[in-house]
Amino acid sequence: MNKKEVSELRKNLSDDSGFFTINSVLTAFIDTDKKVRVCTVRPYSEMLSEELEVIRETLKKVLSTSVGKSFVEYQIPTEQYQDDGIQPLLYNLVKEKFQDDELVDRFVNRVAKNIDYTPSFAILSAHCTYTVKVKNKNDDFNEDNNLDYNFMLTGFCQAELSDMGLVFSQDELFKKVNTEFVVGKSANDGFLYPTFSDRSPDVNSIMYYTKTFKKPNLSIIEDILGCEFVMSAQSEKEEFQSILKTVVGDDLNYNVITTINDKIKEIIDFNKNDTETTTIDKNRLKNILLEVGVDNEKLLALDTVYETSMDKNVFTATNIVDTKTVISTPEVTVNISQEGVQKVRTSNINGRRCIVIDVDDPSVEINGLYTKV
Numbered sequence: 001m002n003k004k005e006v007s008e009l010r011k012n013l014s015d016d017s018g019f020f021t022i023n024s025v026l027t028a029f030i031d032t033d034k035k036v037r038v039c040t041v042r043p044y045s046e047m048l049s050e051e052l053e054v055i056r057e058t059l060k061k062v063l064s065t066s067v068g069k070s071f072v073e074y075q076i077p078t079e080q081y082q083d084d085g086i087q088p089l090l091y092n093l094v095k096e097k098f099q100d101d102e103l104v105d106r107f108v109n110r111v112a113k114n115i116d117y118t119p120s121f122a123i124l125s126a127h128c129t130y131t132v133k134v135k136n137k138n139d140d141f142n143e144d145n146n147l148d149y150n151f152m153l154t155g156f157c158q159a160e161l162s163d164m165g166l167v168f169s170q171d172e173l174f175k176k177v178n179t180e181f182v183v184g185k186s187a188n189d190g191f192l193y194p195t196f197s198d199r200s201p202d203v204n205s206i207m208y209y210t211k212t213f214k215k216p217n218l219s220i221i222e223d224i225l226g227c228e229f230v231m232s233a234q235s236e237k238e239e240f241q242s243i244l245k246t247v248v249g250d251d252l253n254y255n256v257i258t259t260i261n262d263k264i265k266e267i268i269d270f271n272k273n274d275t276e277t278t279t280i281d282k283n284r285l286k287n288i289l290l291e292v293g294v295d296n297e298k299l300l301a302l303d304t305v306y307e308t309s310m311d312k313n314v315f316t317a318t319n320i321v322d323t324k325t326v327i328s329t330p331e332v333t334v335n336i337s338q339e340g341v342q343k344v345r346t347s348n349i350n351g352r353r354c355i356v357i358d359v360d361d362p363s364v365e366i367n368g369l370y371t372k373v
Contacts, residue, residue, distance in 0.1 A: 001195050001207055002275040003067045009196055010063040012130060013056065019131040024098045025055060026125040029159070029181075030112045039108050041098045044126075054185060055124055059153045062190035062209045068277045068316040070213045073195060074206050074227035086110075086226040090193045091203055094152050097127045116219035117158060122183040125154040132199055149201050151194055155187030155209075156220070189217050191225060233319040239309045240320040243285075246305050248294055254327075258341045259292045264321045265338070279314040282306045327355060 012020040025047060028039040044052070064071040076087045089110070093103050111123060132147040159181040167176045192207040206225055210216045214234035221229050231239070244252060244260070264280065271278040280288075286302055325336040327344070334355070336344055343358040362372045 001073055001197055002277060003065050004275045005196050006063055006065050006067055010060060013060050021129045023127045023129060026098050026104060028108045028123040031120045034112050036108055036112050041104060058124055058155050058157060058185055058187055059126055062153055062155050062187050064209055069233040069319055071207055071209050074208055076204050076206060077228060080226040094150050111224055114219055114223035116217060120159045120181055122157045122159055124157060125152055127152050147200060149196060151192060153192050155190035157184045157187050159183045189220050236315055236319040240315055243305055243309055247298055247302050254346050256292055258325055260288060261322050263288045263291060264317055268317050268321060278317040280317050281314040
């Protein structure tokens, strides 16, 4: 799935959309001993509006438009097509609209058994139908050829006992002790199945969501969804930096680092209207390094270094670009916006290595106070 397809679903996840319907909602609570304390499936139309509002808000966040970072697509391995695999389980859950109790129990218990969550947590899952408007050869919507895309959208929300502190009620201020678990409104992880690829369902792939893209939950990806983990956004960034250190070596200075970043940002901006995720492969990286002046001799090592780190994989451009430049020494840290990169340079002054900031306006702000330099 690409950002445009995710955005289409996210925009229509509303009672006001004439093309979107939530049919039923599965809710379950798993305690700290991995026991299923409650599991219910209710028709959407019979639920209280206040409860539905929270569930919609939670599940909408699972549909993150940060595709490739917080929302990553996984192909279901062929071994998961067996009767006890995840593919037939999820496929039939969607097909039966959560109305088969045995399938629901298998799904919830699979999650409870395999998920790596220390505290208690809740499962919130909605069975949804989105009516996809299909265009004809004349690029007009064909009212007689609409497609119903049925899917399940699931969020895993951690729960905890909270210390309510002092509360005000009926002209009285008092300490309230909360003995009930409070389920977080923001899902820590979740998934969408089947994916919405080329505006139609792909029953052999899953979109996995994580709130902490630097540390995805492998127990969900591998043990629950049965997929093979791919590199996280943080890991991509670290591998990219490792390649630069190895290939460029001592020539990796301020100008080279910031110019490489600018080149990648230019590529992202140029492709911003593309539906597919912008990537940086080995050849594109080689061209970037040539443009910033890296010696051809150093570039001879790129093929081997890249393939050792990435094999045949490519970098997601947004995962390796920096939105700001940070210069750090043991004593000083300077944060520089993209607009200010050209105002910073390194220099040797009176035999000392210095970082120099060009200031157009003599008025600067220090600790919230204006002064002049």
